Structures are given as C-alpha cells and as structure tokens.
Amino acid sequence: MFSVELGLEVLERTPAVLRALLQGLSPDWTNANEGPDTWSPYDVVGHLIHGERADWMTRVNIILQPGGGTFHTFDRFAQFRESQGKSLSQLLDEFAAARRDSLAALRALALTDTDLDKTGTHPKFGAVTLRQLLSTWVAHDMDHLMQISRVLGKQLKDDVGPWTEYLRVVRS
C-alpha cells in the first residue's frame, strides 16, 4: 500500500505521538525495559534520533546519487553514547526537530515513481529500492511504537492477575 504521501502521514505524526505518550511520565515507566539487553522508552527515543541524523535520509541520498552506492551499517547502539546526560524531554525535542528536518529534505526531493525504483546496496541484503527503504522507515516507527507500548504494558505483568490471559501485551 506504500506511497510517499501515505508514508509521510505517519512519519510526520510520530514525534507528537511519542511526546503525548512519554512527556512527563515517571521514570518508573520511561526507564523500564523488558530485561537484560532490551530497551526502555528512553532508549528507543535516542535510537530514533540517531536514525534520523545518520541513517534514513543519508540512505535516501545514497540511492539517488548517480550510480547508487553502499549504505553504512545502522548503529543500533548509538543511543547509549549519544543520549548520555540528556533528559527524555530534551530527546523528544531533538527527535521532533530532526524528524522535521528529514521530512523537509524528503519533500524537497519531489520523488517520482522512477526514483522509487532506484536502488542502493545494503551491506547485508544487497540491492534494495528507495520504495523499500521509505516503507521500512514508516514500519520502523510503528515497530518502535509497538515496542514502547509493550514495554509499558509489560511492567504490569505481575499486577493484572488472571487477566494475563486476555492481555497479549503482558505476555509477548
């Protein structure tokens, strides 16, 4: 179902969604995770900022450059350095600003269907199209919103008693 316009609808909403969900929420929630080597909502927001600054538009531009090119590897741990010393509120502001910049740049490209078929080289997957990259950007937002909802809900797994049976969020 992907189109650039439908994708933009979601991408432009994510900063406000995360702000509505996380701004002012107690650290008991925002620093909670799903166990060792899993991420808290705070970690996820840092990850999204890094993607905005280092990955998504960088990869779009690599695909659009003459002859394409190879992507660098997405650094899935950058946020553990880059978020240090920052409040969640600061991170939410940074994400909103970074996303705004990315989407302004994306819109300025006025992508055509021909552009969407252009390819770059993913270090693991090989040739991928711009359409696949942009679809992945949108799905990646929803993947992490799903993760944050799950992390928050799961904190109640010992509190809900028999309702565990009806709540996928505390079991997954």
Place this chain on the structure above:
Amino acid sequence: MFSVELGLEVLERTPAVLRALLQGLSPDWTNANEGPDTWSPYDVVGHLIHGERADWMTRVNIILQPGGGTFHTFDRFAQFRESQGKSLSQLLDEFAAARRDSLAALRALALTDTDLDKTGTHPKFGAVTLRQLLSTWVAHDMDHLMQISRVLGKQLKDDVGPWTEYLRVVRS
C-alpha cells in the same frame, strides 16, 4: 509496579496519544486491519469508548459496593453497533470526554490500599481485586496501542522487501 498514581499517568495520556497518531490520517490507514475478524484503528477507538462507558468504572463501583458483586461480561463487539455513522474524529472526541469523566470519578474515590485489596467476581475468573482491575485497565490501553501500531506497520509488509527480517511489526 502498579500504583494508582502511576496508572493514572498512563490512562490520562491515551486520548492524546491516539489523537496524535490517528487524527487526519487517511482511511487507507485507519480502516485497515489484519485480515478477517481483526480490528482496524477505527474499531479499536470504538472499543475503548465502550470500555470507558460500560466497563471500567462500572466494575470499580461494583467492587466498592458493600459485599462486592459480579461483573457483567465485557462486550467485545459493541463498537460495531455504537460507532456506526461516526467519523474517527468524533470517536476520538468521545473517547477523550469519556476518559476524562472516568478519571475524574476514579480520582474522587481517593482509593486507599485497603480499597485496592477489595474484590469483585469476574464471570470467568472468579474473585479479582481492585488492584488487578486497575492494572488491567492500564495494560489494556497499552495492549490496544500496541495493536494499532502493529496494524499500521503491517500494512507495509509487502513493501519493505528484505527488511522484513528486522521488523517484528510486519511479521507478528
């Protein structure tokens, strides 16, 4: 980790989260579902409204009445009647108003730890405590936010190409 105050933090945010995510989004997104007998984001908002009006505070009050009482069954299909003819924007407004009313009533109860240990009878589970009910209300919000994120992300499952491997949201 449940406490009434931590629970309220999440419950009071959900209407704004859903509005930030869904208001003005194309029907291609908001009416999409995960296949036969699954719910769209539009359906989920209707379900949340019904819960607000018919279930959560009703059950709280049953537990607090002298001698407790038995809950009616939660109608998981009410939204298919009650949302008919309404726009998603109307439903988001209704949910925000209904949630505001529920939480005002909940706060007015000034619940004590003793209250939280009181029980009502669930038609399937038998005795459940007020603490379990309130925890479930919060987890239920996150369960449905997780569901909406998943439904939206999953619409891109045929578009993301090899990135399927990294995106739990399109596989689950």
